[in-house]
Amino acid sequence: MREKDIKILSEQIEKLNYNLNKNKFIDLIEVMGNKREMIFRNLFSGLWKGIGIGIGVSLVTAIIIIILQKIIKLNIPIISEYITDIVEIVEKTKMIR
Numbered sequence: 001m002r003e004k005d006i007k008i009l010s011e012q013i014e015k016l017n018y019n020l021n022k023n024k025f026i027d028l029i030e031v032m033g034n035k036r037e038m039i040f041r042n043l044f045s046g047l048w049k050g051i052g053i054g055i056g057v058s059l060v061t062a063i064i065i066i067i068l069q070k071i072i073k074l075n076i077p078i079i080s081e082y083i084t085d086i087v088e089i090v091e092k093t094k095m096i097r
Contacts, residue, residue, distance in 0.1 A: 068083055071083065072084075
């Protein structure tokens with residue numbers, strides 16, 4: 001092989017090594033071999049995702065309710081009537097249960 005080819009090959013190997021280390025590919029292969037650790041990681045990952053979704057939905061809902069309350073206080077006729085209708089529908093569905 002020529003010196004230029006060896007240099008190109010060496011650079012490509014360095015890039016591959018960098019990408020494998022950056023993506024923690026070797027750690028992933030080790031986890032895939034250990035079923036107990038894989039189950040443990042997936043269990044806790046799912047648990048934390050569920051908790052995060054619950055907190056996120058609660059915060060977004062609270063912010064939307066606060067914004068709607070402020071809109072109602074502004075007493076804009078069309079929007080206020082629409083929101084009042086929504087509130088009445090929600091209250092009726094609560095009474096049905």
